[in-house]
Amino acid sequence: MADISFLFSWLNVLQREVLRRRMLLTGLLKISEWAVFGGWLILLGLYVSGMFTSVSLLLELGETFGTLAFALYIATLIPSMVRRLKIRELFPIMSMFLPFRRQFGVLMFITAFIHQSFTTMLPALVLVEFDFAKFPSPLMARQIFGYIAWWLLFPLWLTSNDLAIKKMGKWWKILHKLTYVALFIIMMHVALVGGWNYVFALLVIVIGNVVGLIKSFYGKKS
Numbered sequence: 001m002a003d004i005s006f007l008f009s010w011l012n013v014l015q016r017e018v019l020r021r022r023m024l025l026t027g028l029l030k031i032s033e034w035a036v037f038g039g040w041l042i043l044l045g046l047y048v049s050g051m052f053t054s055v056s057l058l059l060e061l062g063e064t065f066g067t068l069a070f071a072l073y074i075a076t077l078i079p080s081m082v083r084r085l086k087i088r089e090l091f092p093i094m095s096m097f098l099p100f101r102r103q104f105g106v107l108m109f110i111t112a113f114i115h116q117s118f119t120t121m122l123p124a125l126v127l128v129e130f131d132f133a134k135f136p137s138p139l140m141a142r143q144i145f146g147y148i149a150w151w152l153l154f155p156l157w158l159t160s161n162d163l164a165i166k167k168m169g170k171w172w173k174i175l176h177k178l179t180y181v182a183l184f185i186i187m188m189h190v191a192l193v194g195g196w197n198y199v200f201a202l203l204v205i206v207i208g209n210v211v212g213l214i215k216s217f218y219g220k221k222s
């Protein structure tokens with residue numbers, strides 16, 4: 001079997017480097033939140049003013065933002081899965097992702113919002129030339145699942161701050177378990193879009209968590 005120990009030592013180095021730049025990376029993630037939202041506002045203005053009319057550009061951008069939202073969503077799930085799995089060699093991954101989990105979640109929520117607006121809301125408005133009397137157009141199942149997932153993630157986004165953690169106590173953790181309900185809805189959403197790679201990634205997360213839970217159950221018994 002190939003010796004993969006070099007991979008683990010490389011992971012340790014990466015973890016050290018990432019954690020050394022924790023403040024900088026957190027700052028960059030916060031700036032990205034405002035930057036993507038600002039960019040969205042500018043593009044929205046260009047479409048509302050009629051300067052831009054291309055629906056295909058919107059759909060292309062929408063897909064990119066969907067992929068981005070998905071990657072960030074996975075990044076929020078990785079630390080808990082690795083912690084549950086209790087594989088020591090993978091712990092550097094957990095410590096690399098954990099300090100940024102809140103910012104990943106907030107950015108994911110914003111990018112998912114932009115994703116829906118570019119794939120669904122704005123193209124529909126452009127097609128009816130912003131005649132709100134002809135809006136909203138009926139939604140397809142994949143869009144409905146997308147919206148359900150987004151609204152499920154809404155209270156999580158709203159409570160992703162120190163004040164909410166302090167005020168909510170143990171309810172904060174319980175509320176944030178909603179992310180696993182959203183996982184199955186997102187799985188339906190991407191399956192209906194035909195994104196089987198995304199479904200596979202989510203299944204890996206589900207299996208990882210189930211294996212981790214089984215391990216801790218038997219660990220407690222023995």
Ligand code: HEM
Pocket residue numbers: 059062063064066067069070073108112113115116119120142143144145146147148149150186189190193195198
């Ligand atoms: C907020 C409501 C949402 C709506 C209305 C929505 C709508 C859509 C639509 C219409 C597509 C198909 C795009 C196309 O093939 O042209 C799509 C694709 C996708 N969506 Fe969503 N979505 C929503 C939320 C989400 C969320 C919360 C996530 C993940 C965090 C997500 C991840 C994706 C991904 C990964 C794709 C595939 C992109 C690709 O083709 O590579 N969506 N969505």
